[in-house]
Amino acid sequence: MADVETTPVKLARKDFMSDQEVRWCPGCGDYGILQAAQMTLAELGAKAEDQVFISGIGCAARFPYYMNVYGLHGIHGRAPAIATGVAVARPDLHVWVIGGDGDMFSIGGNHTIHALRRNVDLNVLMLNNQIYGLTKGQYSPTSELGKISKSTPFGSVDTPFNPISVALGAEATFVARTHDMDRNHMMAMFKRAYEHRGSAFVEVYQNCNVFNDGAFEGITAKDKRSSMLIPLEHGKPIRFGVDAEQGVMLNEYGEAKVVDIADVGEDRLLVHDETRADPTVAFALSRLSTGPSMPTPMGVFRAVERPHYGQMVQQQLMEASEAGPGDLRRLIESAPVWEINAN
Amino acid sequence: MSTDTSPRRDIEVLEAVVIRFAGDSGDGMQLTGDRFTDVSAEFGNDLATAPDYPAEIRAPAGTVGGVSAFQVHISDHEILTPGDAPAVLVAMNPAALRANLRDVITGGTLIVNADNFSERDLHKAGYTSNPLDDGSLVGYRVIEIPMTSLTIEASKHTGVKPRDAERSKNFFALGLVFWMYTRPVDPVVSWIEKRFAKNPMVKEANVSAFKAGLNFGETTELFDHPYEIRPAKLPAGRYRNVNGNTALSYGLVAAGQLAKLPIFLGSYPITPASDILHELSKHKNFGVRTLQAEDEIAGIAAAIGASFAGQLGVTTTSGPGVDLKSEAMGLAISLELPLIVIDIQRGGPSTGLPTKTEQSDLLLAMYGRHGEAPLPIVASKTPSDCFETAIEAVRLALKYRTPVILLSDGYIANGAEPWRMPDLDALPDISVPFTTEPNRPDGVFWPFLRDEETLARPWAIPGTPGLMHRIGGIEKEDGTGNISYDTDNHDKMSRLRAAKIANIANDIPGVEHDEDGGTDLLVLGWGSTWGVAREAIRRVRVRGRQVSHAHLRHLNPFPADLGDVLRRYRTVLIPEMNLGQLVKLIRAEYLVDAQSVTKIKGIPFRTYEIEQAIVDALEALDARGA
Numbered sequence: 001m002a003d004v005e006t007t008p009v010k011l012a013r014k015d016f017m018s019d020q021e022v023r024w025c026p027g028c029g030d031y032g033i034l035q036a037a038q039m040t041l042a043e044l045g046a047k048a049e050d051q052v053f054i055s056g057i058g059c060a061a062r063f064p065y066y067m068n069v070y071g072l073h074g075i076h077g078r079a080p081a082i083a084t085g086v087a088v089a090r091p092d093l094h095v096w097v098i099g100g101d102g103d104m105f106s107i108g109g110n111h112t113i114h115a116l117r118r119n120v121d122l123n124v125l126m127l128n129n130q131i132y133g134l135t136k137g138q139y140s141p142t143s144e145l146g147k148i149s150k151s152t153p154f155g156s157v158d159t160p161f162n163p164i165s166v167a168l169g170a171e172a173t174f175v176a177r178t179h180d181m182d183r184n185h186m187m188a189m190f191k192r193a194y195e196h197r198g199s200a201f202v203e204v205y206q207n208c209n210v211f212n213d214g215a216f217e218g219i220t221a222k223d224k225r226s227s228m229l230i231p232l233e234h235g236k237p238i239r240f241g242v243d244a245e246q247g248v249m250l251n252e253y254g255e256a257k258v259v260d261i262a263d264v265g266e267d268r269l270l271v272h273d274e275t276r277a278d279p280t281v282a283f284a285l286s287r288l289s290t291g292p293s294m295p296t297p298m299g300v301f302r303a304v305e306r307p308h309y310g311q312m313v314q315q316q317l318m319e320a321s322e323a324g325p326g327d328l329r330r331l332i333e334s335a336p337v338w339e340i341n342a343n
Numbered sequence: 344m345s346t347d348t349s350p351r352r353d354i355e356v357l358e359a360v361v362i363r364f365a366g367d368s369g370d371g372m373q374l375t376g377d378r379f380t381d382v383s384a385e386f387g388n389d390l391a392t393a394p395d396y397p398a399e400i401r402a403p404a405g406t407v408g409g410v411s412a413f414q415v416h417i418s419d420h421e422i423l424t425p426g427d428a429p430a431v432l433v434a435m436n437p438a439a440l441r442a443n444l445r446d447v448i449t450g451g452t453l454i455v456n457a458d459n460f461s462e463r464d465l466h467k468a469g470y471t472s473n474p475l476d477d478g479s480l481v482g483y484r485v486i487e488i489p490m491t492s493l494t495i496e497a498s499k500h501t502g503v504k505p506r507d508a509e510r511s512k513n514f515f516a517l518g519l520v521f522w523m524y525t526r527p528v529d530p531v532v533s534w535i536e537k538r539f540a541k542n543p544m545v546k547e548a549n550v551s552a553f554k555a556g557l558n559f560g561e562t563t564e565l566f567d568h569p570y571e572i573r574p575a576k577l578p579a580g581r582y583r584n585v586n587g588n589t590a591l592s593y594g595l596v597a598a599g600q601l602a603k604l605p606i607f608l609g610s611y612p613i614t615p616a617s618d619i620l621h622e623l624s625k626h627k628n629f630g631v632r633t634l635q636a637e638d639e640i641a642g643i644a645a646a647i648g649a650s651f652a653g654q655l656g657v658t659t660t661s662g663p664g665v666d667l668k669s670e671a672m673g674l675a676i677s678l679e680l681p682l683i684v685i686d687i688q689r690g691g692p693s694t695g696l697p698t699k700t701e702q703s704d705l706l707l708a709m710y711g712r713h714g715e716a717p718l719p720i721v722a723s724k725t726p727s728d729c730f731e732t733a734i735e736a737v738r739l740a741l742k743y744r745t746p747v748i749l750l751s752d753g754y755i756a757n758g759a760e761p762w763r764m765p766d767l768d769a770l771p772d773i774s775v776p777f778t779t780e781p782n783r784p785d786g787v788f789w790p791f792l793r794d795e796e797t798l799a800r801p802w803a804i805p806g807t808p809g810l811m812h813r814i815g816g817i818e819k820e821d822g823t824g825n826i827s828y829d830t831d832n833h834d835k836m837s838r839l840r841a842a843k844i845a846n847i848a849n850d851i852p853g854v855e856h857d858e859d860g861g862t863d864l865l866v867l868g869w870g871s872t873w874g875v876a877r878e879a880i881r882r883v884r885v886r887g888r889q890v891s892h893a894h895l896r897h898l899n900p901f902p903a904d905l906g907d908v909l910r911r912y913r914t915v916l917i918p919e920m921n922l923g924q925l926v927k928l929i930r931a932e933y934l935v936d937a938q939s940v941t942k943i944k945g946i947p948f949r950t951y952e953i954e955q956a957i958v959d960a961l962e963a964l965d966a967r968g969a
Binding site: 018020047048049050052053054064065067068069070071072073074075078081082083084085086087088089090092093110111114313316317319320321323324325326328329331332333335336337338339340341342 | 381384385387530577578579580581582583584585593596597600605607609626627628629630632634636637638640641644645646647648649650651652653654656670671673674678764767805806807808809810811812813814815816817825826
């Protein structure tokens with residue numbers, strides 16, 4: 001991705017709204033996420049024609065239709081692979097991938113991890129509602145163990161993925177979490193993702209008010225946030241709580257633990273460093289909560305620089321062309337050639 | 344015993360010869376065959392080759408399952424097949440002899456490496472007695488040579504260890520065959536010198552082995568005299584030797600140049616298609632991007648993304664990969680974006696016979712997607728034809744904004760022939776413009792507002808100001824491209840997509856038709872059966888019978904005149920390496936009582952098989968009366 005463009009014209013949210021009626025269920029968390037994305041692009045002064053939104057299948061995957069940008073609504077799970085083609089072909093574009101937990105961690109899990117490990121220049125927004133909404137209520141690969149759903153009337157027996165842990169394990173260079181109840185936080189994370197060069201993975205906790213209502217209420221409700229959300233701020237000790245009385249420290253095994261500051265003292269708190277080359281500490285932070293029932297870190301877990309895939313492909317193309325562009329005749333005559341004359 | 348003491352005995356001139364080199368898969372038989380082929384090609388013979396190698400990289404040494412073979416047919420006239428049966432078999436061990444003997448012509452020459460016929464070797468090959476002395480080879484001319492020990496002896500001066508020296512024995516065999524068929528020696532020596540430049544000892548050992556083989560032929564009395572196959576009288580032009588996958592890769596590179604678009608290949612390695620990925624990966628100076636994807640689906644998905652972004656998306660695979668790509672092909676049909684899907688067919692179903700050839704994906708290409716999902720299909724007929732077919736596939740994909748399936752197969756992918764290289768300046772411009780302006784009077788852009796003639800939709804690529812649009816796999820309204828679940832619109836769109844593909848019949852040449860005046864019998868083929876059918880027809884015509892030949896490059900849609908051509912004949916015979924696929928399409932489309940000739944052994948038809956089928960069909964017609 002080239003330098004962040006700015007245009008002299010001040011843009012508004014409506015510049016990124018398409019003429020299509022938004023058709024998510026009334027009250028769906030996706031509305032707020034869509035709005036945040038549109039407002040982020042407007043604030044950034046991004047060129048609409050340089051934004052490409054790629055999606056797979058699922059409720060979240062309808063996202064591109066509502067954006068006044070270039071969009072491709074693909075097939076289930078394949079958005080990261082389609083987006084890889086766009087990003088490698090055109091490093092000048094900003095390529096966004098929008099999908100849900102089923103799309104990106106079940107049917108498309110393979111493409112998600114490979115896009116992240118390659119560090120393709122993508123902004124991946126994974127809208128996690130811990131349920132299959134479009135197919136009307138089956139458990140998903142991020143649903144909690146024991147989930148009662150249409151396909152698991154006796155409770156699911158599958159251990160869920162922790163998407164942040166997976167992304168870190170897949171060598172993602174930018175990993176963040178946000179939630180649909182906090183527009184400013186979402187916009188801050190989307191902006192960081194936009195500005196990051198390489199794969200940016202953002203998990204967005206999103207409420208499905210029809211099939212999994214209130215899944216995140218225990219941590220994202222206004223009166224819960226200070227005690228249940230752990231803000232990750234680069235360079236600062238990690239602390240939270242109504243009176244900022246709790247914090248996070250690493251134990252002797254390198255595991256992250258929630259502690260009372262009164263017990264351990266402020267000096268023992270982990271100072272968050274999103275730029276650490278080694279993802280071990282970021283991973284430890286991702287293990288603080290196994291689901292939205294425990295204090296949960298929000299913000300940027302990891303933001304490191306690594307050459308992105310499209311850039312390296314481009315580099316090889318340029319190096320190969322240093323001796324001049326390809327010559328077709330020379331190519332096809334690169335094996336021994338003989339001439340047969342007319343008799 | 345001859346008393347001739349001159350260094351060069353009489354040379355007998357042959358019109359053609361078929362030779363097969365066979366050995367253990369680690370014996371370097373493909374390399375040996377390649378050298379023989381390249382030198383013969385440069386010498387001016389017409390030729391055709393067919394490698395035959397096991398699916399396992401290294402099956403247990405010395406077993407029949409691990410035998411690797413390479414057949415080459417060289418001649419002084421136009422030939423179209425690698426030959427039905429070898430006249431000469433070079434067998435480096437008992438397994439190679441056992442696996443290949445049944446193909447050798449009666450009275451053929453067997454050159455065997457006598458050093459490898461120990462009891463243990465025989466046992467591994469499954470022989471209970473030694474064929475060299477149990478009388479089972481009566482009727483063949485058996486030439487036993489201790490190739491291993493002679494090779495080790497010859498390279499002693501190089502200081503190479505006997506164990507390593509032994510590995511040069513394929514060059515000994517090559518040298519011997521070079522002497523037998525009076526091939527020019529220098530190109531091989533300079534090839535070895537170049538290839539092994541970094542390893543002087545191996546280089547020296549190989550050259551010594553090669554020369555020892557030559558000298559062995561020259562000085563021993565095992566052979567009466569050498570043979571010669573004179574250069575063929577081929578059409579004037581510049582030639583090189585090429586296999587199908589290389590020609591196909593070059594065709595794609597050329598198509599990119601002709602279309603003024605970068606090629607983007609998304610691919611997952613699979614036999615026998617991987618060589619296209621390997622070849623295209625080398626040509627970054629042509630702007631070719633290659634992505635070795637995480638799986639088959641990602642390969643095609645990335646290619647679709649690249650096409651959306653304004654490049655030429657290509658994916659290469661074989662049958663199992665086509666299965667996996669089906670859903671994405673349907674997406675490309677729905678998006679109406681250009682895309683090339685290359686299927687190098689192999690034996691199926693499932694893993695099937697990965698290294699063997701088959702033509703059994705035609706109906707898969709035609710119908711292997713859910714919904715009404717037509718797309719154009721083209722097929723290559725020979726290794727060099729892959730070049731032109733690739734360009735044709737790209738032309739159709741771009742002009743009609745559609746995925747196109749190109750069918751090749753393992754036989755032409757790995758088989759080689761001399762290629763009269765095209766006049767590059769005469770190749771067509773196949774570029775299509777991107778849309779850069781709104782296409783509605785009100786200044787709006789509709790992504791599905793079609794060209795009236797081609798029914799193709801506009802191709803506006805990201806980065807173009809003012810033309811932002813969204814496309815997807817959900818049914819869309821004609822014109823605006825907005826999501827539409829309207830039933831009438833779906834009917835309209837399904838028919839439009841079908842009509843767009845059907846109309847291509849008016850944009851392709853009439854059927855390739857070699858007529859000889861008769862109306863009794865037409866042999867209709869597609870893909871790699873072209874050469875063998877043509878040769879069989881030639882032989883039948885020599886017998887004074889009339890047979891015509893038609894061949895299809897375009898399998899969907901068919902050429903517009905195909906129905907008229909078919910109806911001229913009393914009998915239509917369709918040879919295919921499957922259980923009858925084209926024949927079903929022909930019968931369904933034209934209500935013609937076409938007859939099937941099928942073979943599904945993982946190897947191409949032999950000429951005599953098709954010849955016999957033609958003769959049988961003609962006799963049946965005779966019996967029925969005029």
